[in-house]
Amino acid sequence: MQSDESSARTACRAASGTPARYCRPYFEYIMICKCDALCKTLRNATMAAISLGLLLVLPGCGGESRPPHIFVISIDTLRADALVPYGETSVETPTASALAADGILFTRAVTPMGITIPVHATMLTGLMPRHHGVRANVHRLAEDVPAIVEKLDAIGYNSASILSLGAMNFIAGLDRGFDFASDRAEDGREFKRDDAETLDMALDWIGEQDGDTPLFMLLHFYDVHSPHLPTDYTPPMPDGYDGPLVDGISVETLYNESQDLLAGRPDELAALRALFVGEAAEADRRAGRFIEALRDQGLLENSVVIYLADHGQGLGENDYFGHGPTLEQTVLQVPIIIRDFRRPGEARQVTETVGLIDVAPTVLGLAGLDADSLPGRNLLALGETETPSVYISEVEQRSSQTEFRPEHFDDEALAAFFDNYKYVESDGQQRLYRIDETWGQDIQPIELDELHESLRIWLADLMQDYREGNTSSERAELDDEAIEQLRSLGYIQ
Numbered sequence: 001m002q003s004d005e006s007s008a009r010t011a012c013r014a015a016s017g018t019p020a021r022y023c024r025p026y027f028e029y030i031m032i033c034k035c036d037a038l039c040k041t042l043r044n045a046t047m048a049a050i051s052l053g054l055l056l057v058l059p060g061c062g063g064e065s066r067p068p069h070i071f072v073i074s075i076d077t078l079r080a081d082a083l084v085p086y087g088e089t090s091v092e093t094p095t096a097s098a099l100a101a102d103g104i105l106f107t108r109a110v111t112p113m114g115i116t117i118p119v120h121a122t123m124l125t126g127l128m129p130r131h132h133g134v135r136a137n138v139h140r141l142a143e144d145v146p147a148i149v150e151k152l153d154a155i156g157y158n159s160a161s162i163l164s165l166g167a168m169n170f171i172a173g174l175d176r177g178f179d180f181a182s183d184r185a186e187d188g189r190e191f192k193r194d195d196a197e198t199l200d201m202a203l204d205w206i207g208e209q210d211g212d213t214p215l216f217m218l219l220h221f222y223d224v225h226s227p228h229l230p231t232d233y234t235p236p237m238p239d240g241y242d243g244p245l246v247d248g249i250s251v252e253t254l255y256n257e258s259q260d261l262l263a264g265r266p267d268e269l270a271a272l273r274a275l276f277v278g279e280a281a282e283a284d285r286r287a288g289r290f291i292e293a294l295r296d297q298g299l300l301e302n303s304v305v306i307y308l309a310d311h312g313q314g315l316g317e318n319d320y321f322g323h324g325p326t327l328e329q330t331v332l333q334v335p336i337i338i339r340d341f342r343r344p345g346e347a348r349q350v351t352e353t354v355g356l357i358d359v360a361p362t363v364l365g366l367a368g369l370d371a372d373s374l375p376g377r378n379l380l381a382l383g384e385t386e387t388p389s390v391y392i393s394e395v396e397q398r399s400s401q402t403e404f405r406p407e408h409f410d411d412e413a414l415a416a417f418f419d420n421y422k423y424v425e426s427d428g429q430q431r432l433y434r435i436d437e438t439w440g441q442d443i444q445p446i447e448l449d450e451l452h453e454s455l456r457i458w459l460a461d462l463m464q465d466y467r468e469g470n471t472s473s474e475r476a477e478l479d480d481e482a483i484e485q486l487r488s489l490g491y492i493q
């Protein structure tokens with residue numbers, strides 16, 4: 001196997017103009033094709049990537065001397081398909097629609113894990129959970145893992161981490177490098193606050209800025225996360241619906257009773273989705289108010305907004321509800337929309353598979369910083385790649401706090417996304433799926449003929465390489481109060 005890996009890397013490096021960093025294990029390989037049909041698929045995908053890349057690179061030739069303000073708006077738990085640009089029709093999501101109408105919509109984006117804090121650690125370090133060490137919500141980022149905010153700080157950025165889930169900063173240590181982190185204002189003891197309050201804090205911080213100093217902000221909203229409750233934007237429930245979801249559904253009910261209350265019941269599932277998209281529409285408008293504040297402050301014309309979610313949410317597909325130690329497509333697929341307000345608006349869709357691991361190199365690239373040491377890619381410079389990429393998703397690491405869902409728990413389980421394929425190893429099973437053309441939730445297992453068996457073996461080898469990588473993690477000290485509050489959020493039981 002090692003020789004195959006070396007051959008793949010050698011072939012990758014030999015490809016004209018392919019930087020060596022794209023040849024590292026886990027993410028990019030030139031596949032040594034032995035099957036014509038599969039090679040054709042690869043060639044087509046490669047040409048599509050190159051075409052898109054040319055389109056994407058051209059606007060980057062302006063040579064601005066002033067680094068942009070960069071705002072990452074992370075809407076927790078927001079499924080891609082709850083947004084109008086990704087197909088939602090029962091509500092309006094005007095912010096996502098406006099950003100997509102004048103920006104770049106990534107239609108095939110995946111998260112490295114279906115859990116909040118490890119994913120945000122990935123966005124802030126550019127490393128996969130297994131490599132930055134935050135593999136569960138109770139882990140803390142080790143001091144020797146570099147954070148991109150430290151690099152931004154070194155070139156003069158003023159930065160803020162304003163989050164609705166305070167645990168990310170003061171338990172996980174993701175505030176490292178930020179000039180302002182909101183939990184400090186609450187003496188470091190707040191776990192969660194309403195998004196309205198978080199938005200106010202972000203607006204206050206923006207209002208204090210002079211506009212001359214480049215800004216970086218991670219703005220995190222949490223209200224889309226369960227419990228799922230009615231909002232001003234909740235669409236009508238099914239006609240005559242008078243079931244248990246009329247007034248919403250709690251975290252505990254969603255995780256503990258959904259199988260009995262909701263699974264396989266169309267009216268209940270429709271009611272659950274109505275609640276969810278109503279929350280999505282509300283969060284989207286909050287993001288819009290933040291962007292309007294940037295405009296009012298005179299900051300927007302030199303800003304780049306990255307609108308995304310850390311993971312999705314199971315709403316009953318495959319009888320799965322919520323998110324957590326799972327590789328369900330409803331959880332792993334996320335929205336990413338990027339709007340560079342320095343440039344004329346132009347809608348583009350990127351259908352190449354990308355991931356949240358690409359956020360860090362994208363941010364560094366926007367700031368004019370080198371990101372060659374990171375495994376991800378600059379989403380605004382995808383033309384540098386010559387092959388479709390493999391993106392891996394992993395599962396939360398089992399811990400004493402997370403063993404409450406053992407039926408889903410195989411912390412060596414992995415998924416690999418490659419073009420329209422998804423390969424999953426979990427619970428001793430190996431399954432290769434094809435994802436439909438729209439990259440929606442309809443994924444079908446594939447009969448392993450000779451062609452697909454070669455693809456499966458290749459992906460399985462990549463996965464094994466990934467598992468064998470070095471990791472470091474540091475457990476946070478959790479007191480009883482912290483455990484109780486995590487429990488109230490549904491993270492532990």
Ligand SMILES: [Zn+2]
Nearest residue numbers: 076077116310
């Ligand atoms: Zn989350």
